[in-house]
Amino acid sequence: MGAQTLESGESLPDVTVAVQTWGRLNADASNAVLIEHALTGDAHVVGPSGPGQPTAGWWPGLIGPGCAIDTARYFVVATNVLGGCRGTTGPGSLAPDGRPWGSRFPNISVRDQVAVEAQVADLLGITSWRLVVGGSMGGMRVAEWVASYPTRVRSAAVVASTGAASADQIAWGQAQILAISHDPDYRGGDYYDQGVVPAHGLGLARRIAHTTYRSASELEDRFGRDGQDGENPLRGGRFGVESYLDHHAAKLVGRFDAGTYVTLTRSMSTHDIGRGRGGLAAALRPYTGDLHVIAVDSDRLFPVELSEQLVRARGSGSVQLIHSDYGHDGFLIEIDQVAAAVDRALSSGTAREARHVR
Ligand SMILES: CC(=O)SCCNC(=O)CCNC(=O)[C@H](O)C(C)(C)COP(=O)(O)OP(=O)(O)OC[C@H]1O[C@@H](n2cnc3c(N)ncnc32)[C@H](O)[C@@H]1OP(=O)(O)O
Ligand SMILES: N[C@@H](CCO)C(=O)O
Numbered sequence: 001m002g003a004q005t006l007e008s009g010e011s012l013p014d015v016t017v018a019v020q021t022w023g024r025l026n027a028d029a030s031n032a033v034l035i036e037h038a039l040t041g042d043a044h045v046v047g048p049s050g051p052g053q054p055t056a057g058w059w060p061g062l063i064g065p066g067c068a069i070d071t072a073r074y075f076v077v078a079t080n081v082l083g084g085c086r087g088t089t090g091p092g093s094l095a096p097d098g099r100p101w102g103s104r105f106p107n108i109s110v111r112d113q114v115a116v117e118a119q120v121a122d123l124l125g126i127t128s129w130r131l132v133v134g135g136s137m138g139g140m141r142v143a144e145w146v147a148s149y150p151t152r153v154r155s156a157a158v159v160a161s162t163g164a165a166s167a168d169q170i171a172w173g174q175a176q177i178l179a180i181s182h183d184p185d186y187r188g189g190d191y192y193d194q195g196v197v198p199a200h201g202l203g204l205a206r207r208i209a210h211t212t213y214r215s216a217s218e219l220e221d222r223f224g225r226d227g228q229d230g231e232n233p234l235r236g237g238r239f240g241v242e243s244y245l246d247h248h249a250a251k252l253v254g255r256f257d258a259g260t261y262v263t264l265t266r267s268m269s270t271h272d273i274g275r276g277r278g279g280l281a282a283a284l285r286p287y288t289g290d291l292h293v294i295a296v297d298s299d300r301l302f303p304v305e306l307s308e309q310l311v312r313a314r315g316s317g318s319v320q321l322i323h324s325d326y327g328h329d330g331f332l333i334e335i336d337q338v339a340a341a342v343d344r345a346l347s348s349g350t351a352r353e354a355r356h357v358r
Contacts, residue, residue, distance in 0.1 A: 001119050004082075010106035013096055017120055018043050018080040018087025022063050023071035025125065032126040033069055033346075034117070035059070035078040036134025036141040038332075039209075039264055040256050042086035043078040055255055061335050068339035069346070074130065081141070082116045083108040083263040091259035092192050103189030108263055110137075110271040114144040118152070128152045131345055135159035135331035135338075136302065137264065140271045143310065147273040150287035157292040157345040159338065160299055160322075160331040162306040163280045163313060164272035169301065172212055173265045176205035180258050189259055202258040203249030205265075210248045215298040215327035280313035292345045294320045294338075296330035320344070 001015040020043040025032060035045050037058065046057035046064060063069045063076050080088040083105070091105035121129070132153050134142045139161020146156045162169075180186055183201025187194055211219075223241035231237025238246070277283040284291070291314050295307035307319040322337045324330030331338060 001116060001123075004112065004116060006106055006112045007109040008107045012089065012106065015082065015089045015116060016087070016093070017082070017089075017116060018084075019120060020044055020078050022046075022076040023074050025075040029125050029127060030130065031074050032121075032124070032129055033074045033076045034121075034129050034132045034145075035063070035069075035076060036132065036138030037078065037081065038134070038136035038138045039261075039268070040252060041138070042084065043080045044086075045076075045078045058332060059335070059338070062339055062342065068342040069131075074346075077120070077124065077126070079117055079120055081137075081264065082113045083260060083267060085257035085260040090257065091189065091263055092257050100190075100192035102192055102259065105189070105259065105263060107270075108267045110140050110144045110267050111148060111275075113267065114141050114148050117141070117145070118149055121152070128154055131155045131157065131342070133157040133159065133342055133345065134161075136161055136328065137268050139302075140165075140268060143273050144271070146287045146289070146291065147277065147283040150289070153287070153289050155290040155292070155345050155348065156287075157294060157342060158307070158310065159294045159341070160296050160302050160328055162271070162302055163283075163310045164274060165269050166306060170269045172208065172301070173269045176208050177262050177265055179204035179208065180262055183258075186258065189262070192259070197253075198258045199253045202256070202261060203246075203253050205258075205261060206249045206252040207245040210245055212301040213327060213329045215300060215325060217298070218325050218327060221325070274313075280309065281315065284310075284314050290345065290348045291317065292320060292341065292348070293317065294322060294331075294341045296322045296324050296326075296328060296334070298324055298326065298330065299328045301328045 004012045004015050041058045044053050045059050049056045080086040083090045091101045095101045132142045132145045139158040142156050142158045143163050145153050180201035183198035185196040186198040226240045227233045228238045228240045228243035273283045274280040293307045293310050295304040322334050324334045326333050
């Protein structure tokens with residue numbers, strides 16, 4: 001993509017972006033859909049794991065022939081975010097001196113990430129998106145697309161997300177960043193060529209985060225006060241819920257980079273589409289496309305109130321609710337409800353376009 005000047009004033013001399021696509025772009029490039037991944041996702045939205053794809057798709061069933069995003073009709077694009085570790089330039093990438101960026105990797109904002117995505121769209125010949133959709137950190141980029149490029153988005157679906165990070169989210173993010181940066185193997189961010197990884201810190205960060213991704217009532221119903229099979233908490237054994245978090249920590253350590261985790265957590269904390277634009281409402285005013293704001297009713301990390309704020313700033317519409325016992329992760333689990341919301345987002349845009357044609 002070439003050099004990028006960042007909001008911080010710093011720059012990256014060269015940026016590579018990993019892109020995955022499905023379907024075909026039509027002649028007038030009017031059928032393109034952009035999918036935005038969350039914190040630990042990537043461009044592999046659907047499909048099995050395999051060579052070059054260490055994990056299976058994270059939104060299974062959403063894209064394909066006959067799916068909500070029907071690849072017989074739509075050209076679907078997903079990128080790995082700037083700062084990522086799945087093919088796009090991030091702190092583990094090599095700097096011009098041939099050494100990993102590590103601690104020298106600049107601060108990246110959600111706005112910077114979307115600016116890079118706009119350049120990807122330019123390269124693909126996409127002047128405007130039929131739909132931009134994403135959840136959590138992905139929803140932050142959807143909101144930023146609408147504010148940064150209002151004429152390039154015809155329909156937007158912000159799922160389980162927010163127009164600006166809340167103090168609560170920044171606080172949880174700080175604990176996660178400190179968990180990683182206090183791991184001696186983090187080495188100030190310069191561990192990449194030292195033969196170590198801050199596995200302990202990244203695992204601790206994931207335990208903190210994963211707890212916020214699930215609802216307290218789900219954890220209570222599933223695990224209660226039970227000890228893990230064969231372990232007695234009164235004798236130093238683990239509770240079932242502790243074993244569950246250990247499992248998710250180990251899985252993330254096996255598939256994700258700690259430096260990227262820190263970089264992306266910082267970019268989520270500084271997310272605010274109203275920054276330098278006079279606030280949320282002013283930032284949304286130039287956008288005349290459809291805005292679908294979708295929240296999970298049991299989400300304690302991105303509570304429904306944050307989606308209501310976005311709707312109030314927009315001045316019209318209402319929050320569409322996904323009903324789930326799972327909390328924030330409901331946006332990854334309640335696929336049928338997400339698919340229905342995506343279908344509505346695509347249908348409402350179609351109806352608007354039909355009205356324009358008449
Ligand atoms: C955009 C993106 O999201 S990034 C890429 C995809 N995201 C992720 O992978 C995030 C990590 N995963 C998750 O957050 C969740 O697994 C989701 C949201 C994908 C799915 O949620 P659920 O289907 O409810 O899975 P759940 O949270 O119950 O986890 C199931 C795992 O916990 C394990 N588990 C359950 N109870 C216990 C226990 N007491 N002790 C140890 N492990 C346990 C299961 O064996 C299962 O393991 P597996 O995933 O290795 O097969
Ligand atoms: N489980 C998701 C939730 C973040 O919103 C992830 O790991 O990216």
